[in-house]
Amino acid sequence: MTLTNELQQLHADMRHWRQHLHQFPETAFEETQTAQFIADKLTGFGLDVHQGLGKTGVVATLSAGNSDQKIALRADMDALFIQEQNTFSYKSCHDGKMHACGHDGHSAMLLGAAKYLSEHRNFNGTVYFIFQPAEEGRAGAKQMIEDGLFEQFPADCVFGMHNFPDIPTGHFAVKAGAMMASFDCFEITLTGQATHAAMPHLGNDAIVAAAQLITALQTIVSRTVNPADSAVVSITQIHAGNTWNALPESVLLRGTFRCFSATVKTLIADKITHLVKGICAGFDVSAEIRFNPENAGYPVTFNTDAETAIALKAASAVVGEECVDQQPTPSMGSEDFAFMLQEKPGCYIWIGNGSSENSCLLHNPHYDFNDDILSVGAAYWVKLVEMTLV
Numbered sequence: 001m002t003l004t005n006e007l008q009q010l011h012a013d014m015r016h017w018r019q020h021l022h023q024f025p026e027t028a029f030e031e032t033q034t035a036q037f038i039a040d041k042l043t044g045f046g047l048d049v050h051q052g053l054g055k056t057g058v059v060a061t062l063s064a065g066n067s068d069q070k071i072a073l074r075a076d077m078d079a080l081f082i083q084e085q086n087t088f089s090y091k092s093c094h095d096g097k098m099h100a101c102g103h104d105g106h107s108a109m110l111l112g113a114a115k116y117l118s119e120h121r122n123f124n125g126t127v128y129f130i131f132q133p134a135e136e137g138r139a140g141a142k143q144m145i146e147d148g149l150f151e152q153f154p155a156d157c158v159f160g161m162h163n164f165p166d167i168p169t170g171h172f173a174v175k176a177g178a179m180m181a182s183f184d185c186f187e188i189t190l191t192g193q194a195t196h197a198a199m200p201h202l203g204n205d206a207i208v209a210a211a212q213l214i215t216a217l218q219t220i221v222s223r224t225v226n227p228a229d230s231a232v233v234s235i236t237q238i239h240a241g242n243t244w245n246a247l248p249e250s251v252l253l254r255g256t257f258r259c260f261s262a263t264v265k266t267l268i269a270d271k272i273t274h275l276v277k278g279i280c281a282g283f284d285v286s287a288e289i290r291f292n293p294e295n296a297g298y299p300v301t302f303n304t305d306a307e308t309a310i311a312l313k314a315a316s317a318v319v320g321e322e323c324v325d326q327q328p329t330p331s332m333g334s335e336d337f338a339f340m341l342q343e344k345p346g347c348y349i350w351i352g353n354g355s356s357e358n359s360c361l362l363h364n365p366h367y368d369f370n371d372d373i374l375s376v377g378a379a380y381w382v383k384l385v386e387m388t389l390v
């Protein structure tokens with residue numbers, strides 16, 4: 001019997017866990033019921049379970065044989081602040097929250113793999129199963145690392161997986177190097193001198209300075225970044241003024257930028273700073289810039305060569321090499337698994353969630369994880385462990 005067929009026997013369990021998690025979604029650092037559900041299952045499978053890293057994170061350990069090789073597998077547990085519009089029986093019971101990114105499926109697949117591996121133990125070494133909180137914008141992976149994740153669980157390498165609605169079911173996509181972009185936010189406060197709208201010469205107009213600045217920021221990608229590199233800079237908020245006939249004292253701008261290398265990331269941040277200083281000086285307006293004022297910003301999700309080769313072998317063993325896209329276009333989206341890849345060599349892979357007419361994109365109020373792929377994803381984890389820990 002093939003591994004995927006064997007895991008089909010676990011399919012009903014995984015689907016049940018997945019739909020339970022879907023029904024009771026919890027958002028960043030508040031995944032207490034989710035974490036307890038997962039911890040209880042892992043304890044029931046006979047794993048050694050640790051809770052509390054990154055507030056709600058769960059790490060379980062499973063060893064077999066006598067090798068000191070150690071591999072870490074990571075799933076995310078958190079939901080989004082989105083009002084679900086699905087009507088099926090297991091739709092979200094928590095108003096304004098839903099699993100619209102498939103983290104319910106990620107947790108269920110890793111639980112399935114943990115159950116299978118605890119029953120078969122057909123490997124030589126130690127597996128750390130990481131269930132992290134707060135992937136959506138709150139950098140739960142970073143919090144777990146700061147709380148001592150890799151000191152307490154010293155993995156040699158770390159692997160992550162995310163479903164991708166544009167990829168057909170039974171397919172994977174993975175490549176070495178950058179898979180997902182870095183993500184940074186910025187906030188610029190321009191402060192001029194308020195005045196009557198009919199007498200602009202008696203003040204310093206922060207709105208006109210902001211308008212020049214917004215236009216100038218658009219030249220960073222077209223004139224500063226190498227055309228062979230990908231990057232995007234977007235202003236997403238403008239706040240200023242509250243009446244018709246007065247120039248306000250200040251303007252608040254907020255925005256984001258994304259790219260695929262640390263060099264470009266530094267270049268963009270430096271250029272933003274440079275343009276803000278230069279343009280505001282020209283308009284006699286003072287300026288304050290804050291990078292990532294609320295969140296950590298995410299680094300580039302960068303797969304290392306050797307671990308990508310292992311991931312490719314494991315995925316090919318499950319679905320056949322012809323069903324693994326080895327040259328996917330990197331996504332301008334971002335992923336806090338990138339923080340783990342800064343600490344350890346590793347690989348992040350996409351699993352197809354199906355590209356049928358009815359499937360919708362991640363973060364859509366009609367999205368639902370495709371239960372048909374649970375066995376495929378769990379089989380990938382099992383193969384990865386069995387092929388790495390020999």
Ligand SMILES: [Zn+2]
Nearest residue numbers: 101136362363
């Ligand atoms: Zn997401």
Ligand SMILES: [Zn+2]
Nearest residue numbers: 101103135162
């Ligand atoms: Zn996600």
